[in-house]
Amino acid sequence: MQKVPFTTGYLTAHCGDDAYGTLDGYKAEGGYETARRVLKKGTPEDLIETLKASGLQGRGGASFIAGQKWSFMPGAEDDTGPRYLVCNADESEPGSFKDRLLLERAPHLLLEGILLAAFAIRAEKTFLYVRGEYGEAIRVLTRAIEEARAGKVLGPRALGSRFAHDVVLVRGAGAYICGEETGLLESLEGKKGQPRKKPPYPAENGVFGRPTTVNNVETLCHVPHIVEKGADWFRGIGTAESPGNTLFGVSGHVVRPGLYELPLGTPLDEIVFEHAGGVAGGRKLKAVIPGGLSMAVLPAGQVDVPMANEFLRERQTALGTGGIIVMDDTTCMVRVACIITHFFREESCGQCTQCREGTGWMNRIVSRIERGEGRFEDLALLKDVCAKMEGKTICAFADAAAWPVQGLLRHFPQDFQSHVTHGQCPYPGSFVLA
Amino acid sequence: MIGETLRARIDAEIARFPVKRGGLLGALHIVQEGQGCVSLAASKELAAIFDVFPVEVIELVRFYNFFHESPRGRHQVYVCTNLPCALRGANVLLKGLEQHLGVGVGETTADGRVHLGREECLGACANAPMIRVGGVYHEDLDLAGACAVLDALE
Ligand SMILES: Cc1cc2nc3c(=O)[nH]c(=O)nc-3n(C[C@H](O)[C@H](O)[C@H](O)COP(=O)(O)O)c2cc1C
Ligand code: SF4
Numbered sequence: 001m002q003k004v005p006f007t008t009g010y011l012t013a014h015c016g017d018d019a020y021g022t023l024d025g026y027k028a029e030g031g032y033e034t035a036r037r038v039l040k041k042g043t044p045e046d047l048i049e050t051l052k053a054s055g056l057q058g059r060g061g062a063s064f065i066a067g068q069k070w071s072f073m074p075g076a077e078d079d080t081g082p083r084y085l086v087c088n089a090d091e092s093e094p095g096s097f098k099d100r101l102l103l104e105r106a107p108h109l110l111l112e113g114i115l116l117a118a119f120a121i122r123a124e125k126t127f128l129y130v131r132g133e134y135g136e137a138i139r140v141l142t143r144a145i146e147e148a149r150a151g152k153v154l155g156p157r158a159l160g161s162r163f164a165h166d167v168v169l170v171r172g173a174g175a176y177i178c179g180e181e182t183g184l185l186e187s188l189e190g191k192k193g194q195p196r197k198k199p200p201y202p203a204e205n206g207v208f209g210r211p212t213t214v215n216n217v218e219t220l221c222h223v224p225h226i227v228e229k230g231a232d233w234f235r236g237i238g239t240a241e242s243p244g245n246t247l248f249g250v251s252g253h254v255v256r257p258g259l260y261e262l263p264l265g266t267p268l269d270e271i272v273f274e275h276a277g278g279v280a281g282g283r284k285l286k287a288v289i290p291g292g293l294s295m296a297v298l299p300a301g302q303v304d305v306p307m308a309n310e311f312l313r314e315r316q317t318a319l320g321t322g323g324i325i326v327m328d329d330t331t332c333m334v335r336v337a338c339i340i341t342h343f344f345r346e347e348s349c350g351q352c353t354q355c356r357e358g359t360g361w362m363n364r365i366v367s368r369i370e371r372g373e374g375r376f377e378d379l380a381l382l383k384d385v386c387a388k389m390e391g392k393t394i395c396a397f398a399d400a401a402a403w404p405v406q407g408l409l410r411h412f413p414q415d416f417q418s419h420v421t422h423g424q425c426p427y428p429g430s431f432v433l434a
Numbered sequence: 435m436i437g438e439t440l441r442a443r444i445d446a447e448i449a450r451f452p453v454k455r456g457g458l459l460g461a462l463h464i465v466q467e468g469q470g471c472v473s474l475a476a477s478k479e480l481a482a483i484f485d486v487f488p489v490e491v492i493e494l495v496r497f498y499n500f501f502h503e504s505p506r507g508r509h510q511v512y513v514c515t516n517l518p519c520a521l522r523g524a525n526v527l528l529k530g531l532e533q534h535l536g537v538g539v540g541e542t543t544a545d546g547r548v549h550l551g552r553e554e555c556l557g558a559c560a561n562a563p564m565i566r567v568g569g570v571y572h573e574d575l576d577l578a579g580a581c582a583v584l585d586a587l588e
Contacts, residue, residue: 003561082452094516094555132463132500133556135569168450171463174499176554190451190458190484192497208453251518251559258560293517293555323559325518339517343554434515434525434539434552 001136002101005259007275009245010225011218012261015105021140023147026108032153034228035115039161044076047120051223053231055243059098060088060179060216061292061321062396063242063309066223072203073121074211083211085123086188086202087114087220089130089137090172090179094293094343095323098247099217101259103130103137106221107144111167113220115158116227118165121213125166127188131179132172141169176347180395181214183349194349195395218247239265242308242319250276252326253283264319265306272303272326283328287411291320293340294400296407297333317407332430333415337366337408339433344401355398358389362405369416370433372423379416383409436479440468444483458484462494462501470505499553507542507549509587512566515552518559527563528552530577535584548584 004016018025026032038047052067073083087110091099102110114126130138145167148154158165170188177183178193185207187193206212222244226234238244242264248271251257255277262271268290272278279285285300290307296317298305305311309319327336341363350356362385365378386402386409393399409416418426436444443464448457458480465476472480472495481488495501513519513528528539535543535550542549558564561573565580572583 002558091557092555095518095559096555097557097559100557131557133553133566133569136571138569171460173459173462173501174553175497187459188456189453190455190494192493208451208456249559251562252521257562289517325521325559327521331521335520336517339515339520343516346554431521431523432525433520434528 001104002097003258004105005101005247005261006256007260007262009261011109011221011245011247012101012106012259015101020106020109023108023144023151023153026112031108032112032159034224035112035119036159036161038116038227039119039159039163042119044120044122047116047227050227050231051120054226054234055231055241056219056222056226056234057242057244058216059218059222059246059321061093061294063319066215066219069203069213069215070117070120072201073213074203076122078211081210082124083122084207084213085114085118085121085126086181086184086207086212086214087126087128087217088179088181088184088214089128089134089217090184091134091217091321092131092176092179093321093323095249095251095289095325096292096321097249097251098259098322100134100137101247102217102221103134104140107141108148109221109224110217111144111148111153113223114167115153115165116223117213117215117220119163121211123213124164125168127168127170127207129170129172129178129184129188132174138169138171145169175349176343177349177395177397180397183395184214185212192349194351195397197394238263239306239308239310241310246322248307248322248324250324250326253280253328253331254278254326255280265308265311268298268305268307268324269303271307271324276326279326279328281328283330285326286329286331287327287333289323289325289327289404291318292323293325293343294403295320296403297336297411298407299411316410317403330427330429330431332425332427333408333412334366334370334419334425335430335433337405337416338363338370340404340408341366341401344397348397348401352393352398354389355393355401358385358398359401361385362401366405369419370425372419372425374416374420376417376420378420379409379413436465436476436483440464441483455484455486458486458491458494459498462491462498466501471503472501473503507546509547509567510549510551511584512551512553512556514554514556514558514562514564514566516555518555519562519564522562524563527565527575527577527580531565531580531584534577534581548587
């Protein structure tokens with residue numbers, strides 16, 4: 001089971017005990033009361049307004065305003081057939097392990113968030129798509145859904161209201177690209193997870209040809225709290241543009257790797273040095289990836305930045321999934337580039353030429369530099385390949401593959417140059433590759 | 435052959451979706467759990483059940499890392515080697531396991547007991563290095579700990 005966070009807040013306060021794990025435990029803490037009230041007496045319009053007013057940004061990586069996304073769904077006048085909510089629990093961004101905690105330890109909080117979101121968009125069914133490797137999460141959720149059905153939380157009269165809802169748990173099968181929302185929809189339809197061209201967007205034509213909203217696990221877990229305590233309460237946490245807490249995951253060379261629930265806008269250096277205890281083994285910091293493997297790295301001198309997109313943007317990176325990967329001064333950035341490019345090469349779905357060829361090309365170039373067989377032109381070539389991949393493909397995967405490489409070249413060109421000049425790695429103590 | 439028991443599970447899977455084909459990914463999981471792999475013959479049978487061309491099922495088996503066309507040994511052991519794990523010695527662990535088992539990555543021990551593989555990030559970054567044995571995670575490992583986990587497998 002995922003270890004409980006070192007710092008908790010409203011999202012994870014009960015992740016260490018049973019309160020969120022069983023239906024009775026959850027109800028004893030007042031769980032499902034918010035959804036019961038809204039499903040019986042509220043309206044979808046009011047709910048969407050509350051979410052919009054709260055400013056909650058999606059926590060799946062793209063930070064899109066959740067209330068706005070819900071409002072794209074057709075209203076009550078559309079009665080052409082079912083619409084669906086999809087909960088994206090495919091969490092596969094390297095460095096991200098926050099959704100796993102919520103899936104394993106707060107299944108009923110998630111189900112309450114699902115009920116509220118589904119009510120807002122008038123969905124009769126939710127497809128909860130969990131990455132196939134998350135065996136424990138799948139066991140816990142299967143049990144929680146059965147409990148919720150037996151307890152009439154789900155069903156034809158959810159929580160005693162006139163709203164009917166059911167949750168269908170779907171198991172992924174090991175493909176990172178199925179986390180991209182339209183790749184996920186294809187996968188739900190029993191196809192290869194190859195992302196779709198947009199438009200049409202899912203709100204118009206989603207899964208099985210019906211209007212669909214896709215939301216991340218953590219996004220949905222914020223919803224019951226926002227609805228219970230109000231948009232103003234939520235606005236009071238975090239920054240003006242990026243409200244609320246989020247679950248930061250800290251990994252790599254730190255004293256206390258783990259999850260930290262903190263307000264958005266918490267400075268990165270505070271998270272790394274104070275919360276996570278600083279660099280392990282008394283070593284010095286070299287670099288931090290702030291938001292999962294897809295985001296550009298920051299050198300040690302630039303970690304005094306609040307963890308919110310409006311500030312990270314100025315440093316040419318982004319919050320992503322809040323997966324913070326810390327690297328000490330023994331770390332060879334060319335090896336880091338090898339791992340990053342290998343990952344994207346393996347996971348490209350292969351539809352777009354720029355992405356399919358570009359990811360392989362990048363990986364071959366950085367691998368030969370790492371082996372000491374690189375050429376000086378290779379650095380310019382790498383930059384050129386990145387530029388040709390960015391913004392030109394069906395989905396954002398190709399951008400996500402180019403950004404981290406661009407970041408490494410921007411901040412650590414000397415690591416690459418040194419490999420080319422001396423034909424070997426200048427960091428004898430660096431972590432090793434396979 | 436996809437026997438009656440598996441077929442019943444596949445039918446139940448199909449019933450969960452508004453469109454028959456939605457059940458195909460789940461059917462592949464069911465077949466692989468029941469038969470240890472998704473063989474060419476099984477893909478053809480699934481194609482008949484789902485009214486699609488065999489090549490469409492075979493493509494899925496090859497697209498999704500989870501599925502394989504031939505059996506992989508009783509226990510499948512995967513070492514995460516993405517960046518957070520690599521920074522904490524995952525590749526040293528992997529090499530140690532190769533030696534301990536006497537097989538390389540992607541191979542199965544001669545007695546068919548253990549298949550060793552490497553995987554991309556498994557969402558256990560704060561508890562690196564780690565291995566996945568089927569649906570179970572073993573985290574915060576060192577080589578001795580990982581070997582003990584493998585030795586305890588039947
Ligand atoms: C390559 C790629 C992989 C993604 N993987 C995930 C994922 O594993 N989980 C997730 O929630 N969102 C992922 N996303 C983002 C989704 O496309 C989508 O924006 C998100 O699920 C929407 O939910 P939210 O608005 O609640 O954040 C990914 C996007 C891309 C481009
Ligand atoms: S950008 Fe890459 S992953 Fe996305 S659709 Fe194109 S080929 Fe597939």
